[in-house]
Amino acid sequence: MSQPTSRRGLLFGGAAVGATALLAACTSNEPAEAKEEKNDAAPAAEESGKHVTIGFAGPQADHGWLNAINVQAAQRAKKYSDITLEKTEGSNDTATQIGQIDTLINKKVDVLVILPADGKALTQAGLKAMRAGIPVVNLDRIFDTPQAYRCWVGGDNYGMGLNAGHYIGEKLKDKKNAKVIELSGPDSLELTKQRTQGFDDALKNYPNIKKVARQAADFTVESGQAKMAQLLQAQKSFDACWNHDDDQGVGALRAIDQAGRDGFLMVGGAGARSAMDHIKADDGVLKATVLYPPTMAASAIDLARALGQGKGISGLSESEIPTQLTLYSAVVDKDNIDQYLPNGFK
Structure with missing residues (x-):
């Protein structure tokens, strides 16, 4: 462990190693499988240390994944007797979230964890905290400049698409002239473009497979149903x-049921409990989902605590935490569903 250091020195001095790693590597020396199976396992560096007040600012929990982010952060903080978590009321309004971050800065919290409603728009808030000597853990939606955070932790959107494409490719590699379709998220989001690019790049490895249609929904049940209905109407078979x-x-599943369609496999994304329940029951076309783990919020709390206490990460040689931590997008299907089911979000 490193010797105690000033917050300003921790922010702007020294060489912090950048890393792309599994979520479990951040918090434990246990194998990744054990960590994913039960996220309530004891965090690393369990021994109490210097008390740390962590400010947490995130968007409104208007989506299952965002609600899971809040839950993961709060549950992780409760596991430490040396943490006080100061949470803001979630907001999707940029001005409101900036104001909430200003309040946390004025309270002189030790570390800030920020999942911005809009990474670009909230960059100045991150910079303000860093310049005030408060290290920032930027969660998922990345700021415009690395000067606005000490550490970024988030998911791998390109990897989601890549792993989905390879999973489907392996299932269809022996089928002549196989056809696939894609139901994406909003095209206005960079994450959607990354997921689609990963998917397309994976399919290039399977010359027998052709993507024949794509529709963009907006991460809501209603849009998923409407856009899937359009795909089903346009594509008589895939x-x-x-x-x-x-x-x-x-x-999307509702539209498929209403149309009475089957004879194809579907792969989802993110890791909702409802999807995992269908996969375990094997009761329809949904056969797998590719994770975008909300457990990243728990890791953000671990990283924030380490920053506040001037510590590194158990299992790594460096005395400082990494500058980046990218989580792996595992594919969950009937073969490994029991391992991941406890972390399915509602």
Whole structure:
């Protein structure tokens, strides 16, 4: 462990190693499988240390995944006797979230964890905190400049698409002239473009497979149902569908049931409990989902605590925490569903 250091020195001095790692590597020396199976396992560095007040600012929990982010952060903080968590009221309004972050800065919290409603729009808030000597853990939606955070932790959107494409590709590799469709998220979001790019790049490895249609929904049940209905009407037959988001997938499955369609496999995205329940029951076309783990919020709390106490990460040689932590997007199907089911979000 490093010797105690000033917050300003921690922010702007020294060489912090950048890392792309599994979520479990951040918090434990246990194998990744054990960590994913039960997220309530004791965090690393369990021994109490210097008390740390962590400010947490996130968007409104108007989506199952965002609600799971809040739950994961709060539950993780409760596991430490040396943490006080100061949470803001979630908001999707940029001005409101900036004001909430200003309040946390004025309270002189030790570390800030920020999941911005809009990474670009909230960059100045991150910079303000860093310049005030408060290290920032930027959660998922990244700020415009690395000067606005000490550490970024988030999911791998490109990897989601890549793993979905390879999963479908392996299932269809022996089928001649296989056809797939894609139900994406909003095209206005960079994450959607990354997921689609990963999917398309994976399919290039399977020359027998052609993507024949794509529709963009907006991560809601209603849009998923409407856009899936359009795809089903336009495509009388296909072999697989990748849906970017399990919440909109609820609507997509509804459209599939109403149309009486089957004979293809569907892969979802994010890791909702409803999707996992269907996968375990094997009661329809949904055969797998690709994770975008909300457990990243628990890791953000671990990282914030380490920053506040001037510590590194158990299992790594460096005395400082990494500058980046990208979570792996595992594919969950009937073969490993029991391992991941406890972390399915509602």
